[in-house]
Amino acid sequence: MMSHSRRSTGDPVPRRVLACLTCAAVVGAGPMLAPAPFTTAAAAAASPRCGPSPAVTPFTDEVRQPPVAAPDAENHYTLTVGVHNTHKFSSAWGATRTLGYSTVNATVDYLGPTIVTQKNRPIKVRIVNKLPAAGTPVFPFDPPDANTITTHRHGGLQSVASDGVPGPYGVEVPPDGSETQDYPNDQAAAPLWYHDHADARNSYHVYEGLAGLAPNTDELEPSFGLPRGAFAKAYVLQDKSFNADHSLCYTHADPEFFGDLPVINGTIAPKQTVEPRRYSVTLVNGSDSRFYRLSLQQAGGSHSAPPKMTVVGNDEGYLRHPAPISDLLISPGERYKVVIDFTGHERQQWVLANDAPAPYPGPNAAPLVPRLMRFDVDFGVTSPDRSRVPATIRETNNGESPADILAKARLRTVQAGESAPGVPQIGDRNQLLDYVDPPTETPQLGSTEVWAMRNHSPDAHPFHEHLVELRLLGRWHVGQWDAVGRPVPGTVGPFQPANAYESGPKDTFVSPPDYISAWVGTYTIPGTSVWHCHILSHEDGASTDGTIEMMRPLAVGSAPQLRLPRVRDLKRLDQLVRLPKHDAGPSLP
Numbered sequence: 001m002m003s004h005s006r007r008s009t010g011d012p013v014p015r016r017v018l019a020c021l022t023c024a025a026v027v028g029a030g031p032m033l034a035p036a037p038f039t040t041a042a043a044a045a046a047s048p049r050c051g052p053s054p055a056v057t058p059f060t061d062e063v064r065q066p067p068v069a070a071p072d073a074e075n076h077y078t079l080t081v082g083v084h085n086t087h088k089f090s091s092a093w094g095a096t097r098t099l100g101y102s103t104v105n106a107t108v109d110y111l112g113p114t115i116v117t118q119k120n121r122p123i124k125v126r127i128v129n130k131l132p133a134a135g136t137p138v139f140p141f142d143p144p145d146a147n148t149i150t151t152h153r154h155g156g157l158q159s160v161a162s163d164g165v166p167g168p169y170g171v172e173v174p175p176d177g178s179e180t181q182d183y184p185n186d187q188a189a190a191p192l193w194y195h196d197h198a199d200a201r202n203s204y205h206v207y208e209g210l211a212g213l214a215p216n217t218d219e220l221e222p223s224f225g226l227p228r229g230a231f232a233k234a235y236v237l238q239d240k241s242f243n244a245d246h247s248l249c250y251t252h253a254d255p256e257f258f259g260d261l262p263v264i265n266g267t268i269a270p271k272q273t274v275e276p277r278r279y280s281v282t283l284v285n286g287s288d289s290r291f292y293r294l295s296l297q298q299a300g301g302s303h304s305a306p307p308k309m310t311v312v313g314n315d316e317g318y319l320r321h322p323a324p325i326s327d328l329l330i331s332p333g334e335r336y337k338v339v340i341d342f343t344g345h346e347r348q349q350w351v352l353a354n355d356a357p358a359p360y361p362g363p364n365a366a367p368l369v370p371r372l373m374r375f376d377v378d379f380g381v382t383s384p385d386r387s388r389v390p391a392t393i394r395e396t397n398n399g400e401s402p403a404d405i406l407a408k409a410r411l412r413t414v415q416a417g418e419s420a421p422g423v424p425q426i427g428d429r430n431q432l433l434d435y436v437d438p439p440t441e442t443p444q445l446g447s448t449e450v451w452a453m454r455n456h457s458p459d460a461h462p463f464h465e466h467l468v469e470l471r472l473l474g475r476w477h478v479g480q481w482d483a484v485g486r487p488v489p490g491t492v493g494p495f496q497p498a499n500a501y502e503s504g505p506k507d508t509f510v511s512p513p514d515y516i517s518a519w520v521g522t523y524t525i526p527g528t529s530v531w532h533c534h535i536l537s538h539e540d541g542a543s544t545d546g547t548i549e550m551m552r553p554l555a556v557g558s559a560p561q562l563r564l565p566r567v568r569d570l571k572r573l574d575q576l577v578r579l580p581k582h583d584a585g586p587s588l589p
Contacts (some may be wrong), residue, residue: 479491
């Protein structure tokens with residue numbers, strides 16, 4: 001069986017690093033990944049850990065919704081990235097330093113204004129970098145930095161040139177520079193978002209505030225009957241740590257970062273006053289590393305049945321059939337649209353609770369964040385609630401059946417593992433690779449591929465592909481891996497279809513350890529972008545100071561991928577997954 005590390009429950013913080021790594025070995029016959037020695041022990045010593053944060057009384061401040069961006073010309077926006085010293089994470093604290101995006105109508109000192117787009121109405125967004133000159137640290141924990149940025153509209157089907165591809169495959173914007181991105185918006189309504197994507201600095205910049213909401217709308221969306229206007233809310237979920245002076249604390253001392261306080265839309269553990277009616281709630285996991293398993297728990301001594309929750313939307317659009325839930329797992333980078341029905345819960349208080357271990361799926365080795373925010377239900381409604389949750393939502397991107405998609409697909413196998421304890425990597429079916437290694441994921445333009453992700457690492461990873469709309473098919477548990485990261489025949493469990501709540505259009509997928517997870521999509525945008533783990537510390541190579549990153553190029557070109565076997569149907573996909581020698585090369589009969 002392939003060996004990989006597990007955390008000890010006695011460790012106070014995640015520690016999965018070797019004292020010294022030299023020229024990290026990879027699974028298979030891949031290239032040597034580190035041309036010179038590096039030490040994770042030295043990196044940890046240079047990055048003190050955070051916490052505990054100063055105490056805060058929860059549920060004191062009302063949560064804020066980000067302002068909506070206004071164009072500065074017809075179908076044109078300017079987003080300016082700047083340093084601010086005015087943001088208060090709690091009304092009981094003083095102001096502290098943050099980063100934010102601002103537009104002509106809204107100076108935002110943490111996160112950014114919401115950019116609302118409409119299907120088939122293209123816009124241009126000019127991003128201006130007003131960070132200090134290269135080499136000037138903005139925060140005490142910042143590494144030596146060129147202070148470049150590049151903005152990625154996560155989930156957007158824009159061209160590679162407008163995708164915010166990190167260097168060296170993309171061009172990053174230096175201080176006092178700018179770039180203009182074109183968004184065609186020829187896609188269905190979806191809860192998109194945007195964030196910085198600078199190579200090996202993404203985790204720092206997002207933590208410091210560079211993220212925002214970018215929902216795309218279309219002409220069908222109003223007909224669904226879901227709550228709208230004042231009864232539609234969006235929440236960016238994050239966890240953070242603070243110093244005694246209330247300034248931000250962040251570190252790459254460990255392979256993942258976990259803060260000890262919840263921050264929702266820039267406020268620590270806020271409250272949201274709601275009416276006893278249905279609300280549409282968009283949830284975005286903007287955390288560095290933390291997964292959340294969310295539920296509603298009543299505050300106080302009463303024990304009423306919780307408000308009904310129904311998932312109606314995923315990352316890239318609406319579910320065909322909305323899915324009732326009692327709890328919801330959401331990983332970094334994922335988005336869910338949920339209808340919460342507070343009808344009949346007048347004068348009650350409901351806490352958005354979290355019981356996911358960190359790292360996920362455990363054992364827990366980090367501060368728990370059990371209560372994110374509280375909903376305070378008012379005594380009455382200001383207008384009749386005529387919203388509904390339809391049994392079926394017919395959108396332009398959720399009607400094709402999995403059987404029809406599989407009939408035209410070929411199978412590509414990828415993997416996630418650790419080249420050394422605490423050093424996660426991804427690669428193709430044969431080996432673990434680094435970001436700068438030549439592309440191995442090279443779909444043909446217009447082709448449909450199933451990706452089968454073999455996760456033989458100890459962590460769950462949220463995998464995100466840029467520039468493609470995808471659907472999760474399901475997962476297989478693997479009882480044993482061989483020496484090169486393949487499932488041992490006979491140890492692969494039965495196929496487990498995607499959960500109903502994650503069955504809609506998506507771009508980010510939870511890949512549990514010791515599972516093969518499969519998703520499928522058609523590649524319609526040419527050029528080289530990236531795919532990666534959306535645990536930001538993993539993506540940036542936290543445990544190796546950026547030497548080994550959990551990110552790979554995604555190169556969509558014209559070459560036919562004839563060595564990839566045809567899938568045809570779910571039965572054949574199951575065969576290919578169980579017999580890994582057939583997943584590339586000659587087709588099964």
